[in-house]
Amino acid sequence: MTESSATFLLFGATGDLARRMIFPSLYNLLSDGLLPDDFLIVASGRSEMDDDAFRDDVDAALHQFLSPDRYDPQVAATFRTIICYQPVEAGNAAQFAALADRIDGRLERGLSVYLSTPPSLFAPTAQGLADAGLITPKTRIAMEKPIGKDLASSKQVNDGIGALFAEDQIFRVDHYLGKETVQNLLALRFGNLMFEPLWNATGIDHVQITVGETVGLEGRVSYYDGVGALRDMVQNHMLQILSIIAMEPPARMDPTSVRDEKVKALRSLRPMTAETVKTHSVRGQYTPGAVGGQIVTGYADELGQPSTTETFVAIKAHIDNWRWQGVPFYLRTGKRMPARQSEIMIQFKPVRHSIFGRDGHGSGLESNTLVIRLQPEEYIRLTIMSKRPGLERQVHLEEVALDVSLTAAFAGQRRRIAYERLILDLLAGDATLFVRRDEVEAQWAFIDSIIDGWKEANMKPAPYSSGNWGPSSAIALIERDGASWHD
Numbered sequence: 001m002t003e004s005s006a007t008f009l010l011f012g013a014t015g016d017l018a019r020r021m022i023f024p025s026l027y028n029l030l031s032d033g034l035l036p037d038d039f040l041i042v043a044s045g046r047s048e049m050d051d052d053a054f055r056d057d058v059d060a061a062l063h064q065f066l067s068p069d070r071y072d073p074q075v076a077a078t079f080r081t082i083i084c085y086q087p088v089e090a091g092n093a094a095q096f097a098a099l100a101d102r103i104d105g106r107l108e109r110g111l112s113v114y115l116s117t118p119p120s121l122f123a124p125t126a127q128g129l130a131d132a133g134l135i136t137p138k139t140r141i142a143m144e145k146p147i148g149k150d151l152a153s154s155k156q157v158n159d160g161i162g163a164l165f166a167e168d169q170i171f172r173v174d175h176y177l178g179k180e181t182v183q184n185l186l187a188l189r190f191g192n193l194m195f196e197p198l199w200n201a202t203g204i205d206h207v208q209i210t211v212g213e214t215v216g217l218e219g220r221v222s223y224y225d226g227v228g229a230l231r232d233m234v235q236n237h238m239l240q241i242l243s244i245i246a247m248e249p250p251a252r253m254d255p256t257s258v259r260d261e262k263v264k265a266l267r268s269l270r271p272m273t274a275e276t277v278k279t280h281s282v283r284g285q286y287t288p289g290a291v292g293g294q295i296v297t298g299y300a301d302e303l304g305q306p307s308t309t310e311t312f313v314a315i316k317a318h319i320d321n322w323r324w325q326g327v328p329f330y331l332r333t334g335k336r337m338p339a340r341q342s343e344i345m346i347q348f349k350p351v352r353h354s355i356f357g358r359d360g361h362g363s364g365l366e367s368n369t370l371v372i373r374l375q376p377e378e379y380i381r382l383t384i385m386s387k388r389p390g391l392e393r394q395v396h397l398e399e400v401a402l403d404v405s406l407t408a409a410f411a412g413q414r415r416r417i418a419y420e421r422l423i424l425d426l427l428a429g430d431a432t433l434f435v436r437r438d439e440v441e442a443q444w445a446f447i448d449s450i451i452d453g454w455k456e457a458n459m460k461p462a463p464y465s466s467g468n469w470g471p472s473s474a475i476a477l478i479e480r481d482g483a484s485w486h487d
């Protein structure tokens, strides 16, 4: 492991993500004594303001977004002292030079740059850094998603950054990889003997991945419209989860070994066509309805005009390799769903020969399921069959849950913001939980095949009332195969 960067340079520091996630995460790291000595946060946005005005803004963001028990006036006062602000408009050489002055003398102790701006600014910002002499072998650069809007544009962004930084200096952020429960998938699969022998087409009937959100556009109209749920959520977070479920066991827990296996799984995704999108995908858009007892408007009303952007997507994916032959992976995600609920469900196959339910000798046999709830609660639940207690001659089976509540099992431990883990790893130079270029490109190749299929088949989003799990065709997508969504 290399030494931790002593300077963190944040572009987009006045933006929504910085206020909601990045500054609260940095504050928490400071509060827990996890930041390096003599650490400096150089914040940059387009807006003109001085250090103190910006520090006041950060303080307001901490009040708004930190859980109240975390805000400590003493830590907050120290936090102010390690932040300075430099306005920089992408392409403004004089402002980049002023930025370099702020960092003068510190480059030798490592610089971690974080791009939390619109992606169109990633390459120009990197060029500004190069021209200002801020790129050395000890400079790392982290980029927020989305990287491009298709394979071709993602290659352009990656080429632009890749011309100035080596791949091992580039950290592509997918904040789902910073979530404790997503990392726990690795522990579950590779830290326990019992699952691996069944973790394949012999043992597993199908896999479901659901990421449901109750929120709508939340003021991100200009970003979201034209992007939609497939690019916003499936291309990155959901395919990353899928890759961890589907990958072969890596030889070691290091960035190369883990990402080599993930990318093999992603490259094995079967591309869709104009024919298969009709049966293997569903697009939806929310209309007015009720979510959690609250009446909400439809997408088009929020937008102020009709749109063909999907706010819900369900797909049935196949991974064409030895391990997963014939095992569908059902993915669905949407806004204005009935609940904020993200989970993975592994449906195991039935026992090979049932001695129950025959000749009047019992009933109730179901196949095992493994549910890994990512949020809002964090638990792992394995359903197994058990005999219902009693003296009946027939054996009546019932499902019982082997439940591990991670929240309860690790009750003393604070649930951290995903960005805390990622920022710490960026500073330390550990890329295991960041996405490599070939992964992003494999993800886009699959997503492009769906988007091309939609265009060719002229597939528009079907309406669904807010507060439902998407259009009825999403239910049909899985029920045609004799399965049903785990709601």
Ligand SMILES: NC(=O)C1=CN([C@@H]2O[C@H](COP(=O)(O)OP(=O)(O)OC[C@H]3O[C@@H](n4cnc5c(N)ncnc54)[C@H](OP(=O)(O)O)[C@@H]3O)[C@@H](O)[C@H]2O)C=CC1
Binding pocket: 011, 012, 013, 014, 015, 016, 017, 018, 044, 045, 046, 047, 048, 088, 089, 090, 115, 116, 117, 118, 119, 121, 144, 145, 146, 223
């Ligand atoms: N918000 C979220 O929940 C998530 C966001 N992301 C990604 O993170 C990134 C940032 O998102 P978000 O914070 O929501 O975006 P915002 O629109 O809220 O913020 C954009 C930031 O970029 C700065 N900026 C805009 N134009 C320029 C320019 N020409 N030169 C220099 N700086 C500029 C803005 O500065 P100023 O305000 O001073 O104009 C602001 O600090 C995006 O890539 C987004 O896709 C990813 C996951 C979730």
Ligand SMILES: O=C1O[C@H](COP(=O)(O)O)[C@@H](O)[C@H](O)[C@H]1O
Binding pocket: 213, 232, 233
């Ligand atoms: O990247 C994104 O993720 C959020 C959902 O993240 P979560 O951690 O709250 O599950 C989503 O709302 C947003 O549209 C998307 O850009």
